[in-house]
Amino acid sequence: MGNPIKNVAVVGGSGNLGRAAVSELVDAGFTVTVLTREGSTATFPARVVSKAVDYTSVGSLTSALEGQDALVSTIATVAIAAQKPLVDAAVAAGVRRIIPSEFGINTRFLGKEPIGTILQGKIQTLNYIHEKSKQNPLFTWTGVSTGLFFDWGLPHGSIGLDKATKTATIYDSGDEPYQASNLPHIGKAIAAILKHPEVTTNRYISIASFNPTQNQVLALAEKLTGEKWTVDHLPSSEQQKIGSEKLSKGDYSAFSNFLKKRVYGDGAGLAVSGPDNALDLLGLEEDDLEKSLREWLAE
Ligand SMILES: NC(=O)c1ccc[n+]([C@@H]2O[C@H](COP(=O)([O-])OP(=O)(O)OC[C@H]3O[C@@H](n4cnc5c(N)ncnc54)[C@H](OP(=O)(O)O)[C@@H]3O)[C@@H](O)[C@H]2O)c1
Numbered sequence: 492m493g494n495p496i497k498n499v500a501v502v503g504g505s506g507n508l509g510r511a512a513v514s515e516l517v518d519a520g521f522t523v524t525v526l527t528r529e530g531s532t533a534t535f536p537a538r539v540v541s542k543a544v545d546y547t548s549v550g551s552l553t554s555a556l557e558g559q560d561a562l563v564s565t566i567a568t569v570a571i572a573a574q575k576p577l578v579d580a581a582v583a584a585g586v587r588r589i590i591p592s593e594f595g596i597n598t599r600f601l602g603k604e605p606i607g608t609i610l611q612g613k614i615q616t617l618n619y620i621h622e623k624s625k626q627n628p629l630f631t632w633t634g635v636s637t638g639l640f641f642d643w644g645l646p647h648g649s650i651g652l653d654k655a656t657k658t659a660t661i662y663d664s665g666d667e668p669y670q671a672s673n674l675p676h677i678g679k680a681i682a683a684i685l686k687h688p689e690v691t692t693n694r695y696i697s698i699a700s701f702n703p704t705q706n707q708v709l710a711l712a713e714k715l716t717g718e719k720w721t722v723d724h725l726p727s728s729e730q731q732k733i734g735s736e737k738l739s740k741g742d743y744s745a746f747s748n749f750l751k752k753r754v755y756g757d758g759a760g761l762a763v764s765g766p767d768n769a770l771d772l773l774g775l776e777e778d779d780l781e782k783s784l785r786e787w788l789a790e
Contacts, residue, residue, distance in 0.1 A: 496560040496588060496685045502526045502577065504541075505533030507643050508594055508674055509565035513539060515678030516563075519686065526555055546573060552580030559584060561685050564592040572612030575619060582623050582630050588688050589632045590681060591616055596753065596761070597636035599695050605738055606749040617695075624693055633684050634695035637677050638670025638763070639754060641700060645787040649747070651705060651755075652712055654788060657720045659712070662727040662755035665705040668762035669754045672700045676778050683773035696769035700778035702762035705755060711784050727756035 499516050503509040504525035516523050517538055527533050529543040545551040556562065562581045564574060571592050581589050591613070598614050601607035607614065620632045644650040650671075651660040672680075680698050684691050713720055734748030753759060770777060 493587075494560075496521070496688060498522045498524065498559045499561045499563060499685060500524045500526055500556055500559040500586075502562065502564040503566040503570075503592065504535065504539070505531065506565055506567060507640070508677060511674035511678040512563055512565055512681050513678075515675060515682045516685070519679075519682035521682065521685065524555075524559065526552070546570065547576060549576045549579045549583065552577055553583045556580050556584035556586055559586050561588040561590070561688075562586045563590045563681055563685075565594070566592045568592075568612075571616060574612075574616045578616070578620055578623060582627055585629070587629055587631060588685065589620060589630070590635060590684060591620060591632065593617070593634050593695075594637045594640075594677065596638070596750070597695065597697055599634070604749075604753070605735060606746065606753060608738065609743050609746045609749070621693075631688070631692045633688075633691040633693075635677070635680065635684070636670070636695070636697040636763075637672035637680075638697075638699050638702075638761070639672070639750075640674060640677075641671040642673040642675075642783055642787065644671075645784070646790075649750075650708065652708065652720075654712075654716075657716065657718055658723065659705070659709045659720050660723045660725060661705045661709065662725055662730070662751055663757040665709070665724075665755075667755060667757050667759050668702040668704050668764075669759070670697065670699040670702055670761055670763045672698060673778050673783055676700045676775070679775055680770070680773055683775060687773070690772055691769075696772070697763040697767060698769050698773070698775075699763045700783070701780045702764050702768075703780055708780070708784065711781055712788070715781070715785055715788055727752040 499521045730748040731752040734745040737745035
């Protein structure tokens with residue numbers, strides 16, 4: 492890939508994942524520029540340059556990306572389908588590696604599942620990037636699947652624990668291991684990809700900070716709080732049904748219902764361990780599950 496990557500632009504650097512990515516990129520020694528919407532009130536660390544852009548204008552984006560070696564998009568889910576001008580600008584500005592706003596389930600393996608309807612913005616963006624990289628071999632990409640955001644998901648309910656009421660929601664048996672990642676760990680993975688871009692050129696990788704089962708997470712929460720938690724058992728098939736009903740009415744909040752079936756359902760088979768977990772490839776180690784839970788419980 493030639494010269495090392497030095498200058499990195501981050502889109503959505505004020506967001507949940509973006510803040511962690513910016514911080515880890517700065518710590519890894521990259522020169523970071525954050526692109527932000529015109530009128531955004533976001534603020535950034537002192538060492539980070541921010542540039543206001545118009546995401547509908549290839550010209551505005553191209554001048555903001557001049558001199559950047561890599562572009563990391565952590566843009567909000569609602570804006571994902573509108574990244575085409577950003578990709579065109581990255582190519583025009585000579586950006587050598589793009590990491591698009593994926594960071595969830597592996598969108599390359601969705602088959603005809605209904606959740607794929609909701610993820611079309613990610614799928615089409617990556618298809619477009621793939622086409623552009625075939626036309627411009629110097630423009631390369633890495634896609635990253637992270638599974639559930641674990642540290643972010645604890646207070647947001649997606650991990651199924653409510654610490655205020657000490658209640659856990661467990662889907663099916665609770666024994667299915669699932670792919671999960673902490674935001675700083677994803678930031679470290681992004682930095683590692685850009686330190687050694689050659690190992691992930693035009694590749695979609697999956698990473699996991701750990702692959703716990705719901706029952707393991709519950710047992711740890713009980714151990715750390717020294718109390719038995721109330722457990723609500725729900726069938727994941729019901730979530731699929733609720734999701735389909737919502738989607739038929741155009742309600743994209745169906746995503747969280749589909750996700751529960753897809754991630755937690757018995758037989759899901761989505762854990763990424765051993766050589767499937769690209770942490771090894773990136774020179775990173777797994778995170779400490781118990782520590783992650785302890786930190787959240789102490790907040
Ligand atoms: N795996 C999981 O559990 C999980 C959970 C949540 C999200 N994700 C994924 O992670 C990626 C990043 O999500 P996130 O939650 O970190 O993003 P976010 O915090 O919701 O938004 C990131 C940034 O996007 C920028 N932005 C640009 N256009 C926008 C628009 N039209 N509306 C709102 N913000 C806009 C904003 O920055 P400025 O104000 O500076 O422009 C915002 O701070 C997405 O691909 C998302 O699907 C995964």
